[in-house]
Amino acid sequence: MAIKLHGSWMSTATLRVGATLYEKGLDFELVPVDLSAHEHKQENFLSLNPFGQVPAFEDGDLKLFESRAITKYIAYKYKEQGTELVGANFSEMPIIGVWMEVEAHHFAGPSTKLVWELCIKPMIGIPVDETVVEEATGKLNGVLDVYEARLAKNKYLGGDEFSLADLHHLPNIRYILMTPKASLFTSHPHVSRWWSDISSRPAWTKAAALSDAAIPKQA
Amino acid sequence: MVALDFRVRGRFVSSVVGCIVRMVVKLHGAAFAACPRRVAACLYEKNVEFELVNVDLFAGDHKKPEFLQLHPFGLVPVIQDCDLTFFESRAIIRYYAEKYAGQGTDLLGKSLEDRATIEQWLEVEAHYFNEPAFSLAFQVLYAEKLGQEPDLNVIKSSEEKLTKVLDVYEERLSKSKYLGGEFFSLADLSHLPFAHYLINDSGKGYLFHDRKHVSAWWEDISSRPSWKKVLEL
Numbered sequence: 494m495a496i497k498l499h500g501s502w503m504s505t506a507t508l509r510v511g512a513t514l515y516e517k518g519l520d521f522e523l524v525p526v527d528l529s530a531h532e533h534k535q536e537n538f539l540s541l542n543p544f545g546q547v548p549a550f551e552d553g554d555l556k557l558f559e560s561r562a563i564t565k566y567i568a569y570k571y572k573e574q575g576t577e578l579v580g581a582n583f584s585e586m587p588i589i590g591v592w593m594e595v596e597a598h599h600f601a602g603p604s605t606k607l608v609w610e611l612c613i614k615p616m617i618g619i620p621v622d623e624t625v626v627e628e629a630t631g632k633l634n635g636v637l638d639v640y641e642a643r644l645a646k647n648k649y650l651g652g653d654e655f656s657l658a659d660l661h662h663l664p665n666i667r668y669i670l671m672t673p674k675a676s677l678f679t680s681h682p683h684v685s686r687w688w689s690d691i692s693s694r695p696a697w698t699k700a701a702a703l704s705d706a707a708i709p710k711q712a
Numbered sequence: 713m714v715a716l717d718f719r720v721r722g723r724f725v726s727s728v729v730g731c732i733v734r735m736v737v738k739l740h741g742a743a744f745a746a747c748p749r750r751v752a753a754c755l756y757e758k759n760v761e762f763e764l765v766n767v768d769l770f771a772g773d774h775k776k777p778e779f780l781q782l783h784p785f786g787l788v789p790v791i792q793d794c795d796l797t798f799f800e801s802r803a804i805i806r807y808y809a810e811k812y813a814g815q816g817t818d819l820l821g822k823s824l825e826d827r828a829t830i831e832q833w834l835e836v837e838a839h840y841f842n843e844p845a846f847s848l849a850f851q852v853l854y855a856e857k858l859g860q861e862p863d864l865n866v867i868k869s870s871e872e873k874l875t876k877v878l879d880v881y882e883e884r885l886s887k888s889k890y891l892g893g894e895f896f897s898l899a900d901l902s903h904l905p906f907a908h909y910l911i912n913d914s915g916k917g918y919l920f921h922d923r924k925h926v927s928a929w930w931e932d933i934s935s936r937p938s939w940k941k942v943l944e945l
Contacts, residue, residue: 543880544840555825559835566828587798587807594800597838599785639784 496521499541500548501528502707505608505664506560507548508700512660513564515696517575529617561597564657576696578657589651592643592658596650599639603632604665611672616709630674637681644683649691659691667692667701737762740779741788742769743945746846746905747801748789752945753901754805756938758816764945802838802902809898817938819898830892833884833899836877844873845906852914874910874919878926885925890933900933904942908934 498514498521500507514521526532526547534545541549542558549556550563552570557563568578580586606629610621643650651658666688669675678684691697737755739762741748748764755762767773767788775786782790783799790799798804809819820827848870855862884891891899907930911917921927933939 543883544836555828557828557832559832559839562828562831562835565831566824569827570824583811586810587796587803590803590806591798591800594803595785597835598800642784 494520494522495551495553497524497551498522498548499524499526499538499550501526502700502703504528504547505605505668506546508664508667508704509560509661510548510550510563510567511700511703512663512697513567513578513657515699516578516660516694517567517571519567519571519575561593561661564661568657576655578655578660580651580654580656585652585654585656589656589658592650593661595636595639596658596661599636600633600662601665603629603636604669607633607672607674608665608668611674612668626674630677633674633677637677637684640687641681641683644687649687655691655694659687660697663691663697663700664704667704735794738765738792739763740765740767740782740790740792742767745769745788746849746909747787749905749908749942749945750801750902751789751791751804751808752942753904753938754808754819754898756941757819757901757936758808758812760808760812760816802834805898805901806834817896819896819901821892821895821897826893830897830899833891833897834902836880836891837899837902840877840880841874841903842906844870844877845910848874848916849906849909849914852916853909871916871919878919878923881929882923882926885929890929896933896936900929904933904939908939908943 496514496519498507498510500510500523502508502511502523511523526538528547532538533542533547538549539545541551541556544558546558548560548563549558550566551557552566555566557566565579572579580589606625610626610629614621640650647653649655649659666678670678678688692701737760739748739751739755741751741764743749743764743766752762752764767779769788773779774783774788779790780786782792782797785799787799789801789804790797791804798807805819813820819830821830847866851862851867851870881891888894890896907920911920911930911934920930
């Protein structure tokens with residue numbers, strides 16, 4: 494198989510790439526990386542990503558890491574098939590690009606902290622740091638206030654059409670909705686409307702089902 | 713390459729139709745601030761004429777209602793280019809690097825695969841280098857000016873993070889002249905502002921100069937005419 498995705502369906506960054514591959518209708522092989530055994534920190538994996546984080550990606554001879562670089566590559570390389578993810582015209586590109594950066598620099602920070610504190614730590618038996626949760630909640634709420642204003646006037650973050658700017662949010666929101674902090678999203682009506690739309694896409698439904706199957710069942 | 717060619721032609725048509733009267737790009741920011749400097753460096757590399765519209769950060773102009781109309785998070789830089797207003801420095805540099813692919817320095821490589829590798833290292837800069845570099849520079853350069861005690865724990869942890877990141881860079885640059893390959897690109901350019909703060913203003917140059925390949929890379933990219941022009945703004 495030419496396309497290989499090294500990662501775990503539990504990982505938000507792996508899900509980000511998986512959703513993109515499904516949106517494009519591409520065949521690929523998921524090469525499992527055992528995070529609980531710290532396989533991502535061992536030499537074999539470090540040769541794919543020297544920062545020891547999933548996912549890593551191969552398409553023929555090309556090797557990449559960093560999920561947002563991978564999704565962009567897929568969106569441009571396979572532009573003519575599946576869902577358009579980076580704007581049909583160049584004129585749409587700057588605004589889609591802006592909201593991709595907003596996700597990366599404003600949304601990802603506090604949302605990743607909440608996923609770590611409220612989802613991952615309980616799974617691996619580390620106590621939650623309530624100070625971090627409170628600070629991240631405040632920051633994320635401020636970000637979602639900006640999103641609420643944006644989505645009151647636009648169907649999607651990039652404009653009229655679904656794009657990577659929306660897709661990149663899917664994994665972290667999915668996890669946060671499993672926690673008491675789901676109220677951050679339900680308290681913003683336009684954000685809720687947007688979430689219902691983007692999370693019901695078939696590509697995401699497929700990726701989310703794989704993630705469900707990968708999460709260890711609590712007793 | 714076909715996809716790139718199509719986009720070049722598409723861009724030319726939309727530029728002519730969208731902006732009949734040639735207007736200078738407005739870059740809202742402060743000359744000393746890192747993220748506006750990132751954009752200015754790119755515009756100089758691409759020979760794109762621009763006007764720096766000063767935003768008084770110490771007076772908090774970027775948090776006032778009129779500026780929040782331009783940038784909902786109240787940050788610099790913001791670009792106004794004909795009827796297009798947008799923000800986030802790394803979105804801005806990607807846009808101009810692609811819009812003006814045919815002029816100035818090629819910052820995106822020659823193929824989709826080149827572009828993908830550049831994007832990878834641009835993401836590394838954004839997600840591994842930026843935060844500890846910003847934190848370290850802030851504590852050393854600005855904490856006292858803003859009436860705070862420099863946080864020694866933050867300084868220590870930021871240096872530790874940067875040490876690990878620059879070890880990866882040393883390995884990469886031992887095999888490749890620049891981060892994205894054998895050519896200067898957006899991935900290198902994006903490091904200029906905070907690396908400059910650390911090396912020239914914060915006394916943290918040893919983090920770079922103690923690493924042979926990182927040091928040579930820094931000497932190369934920081935001596936580019938575009939970067940010297942940015943420092944004169």
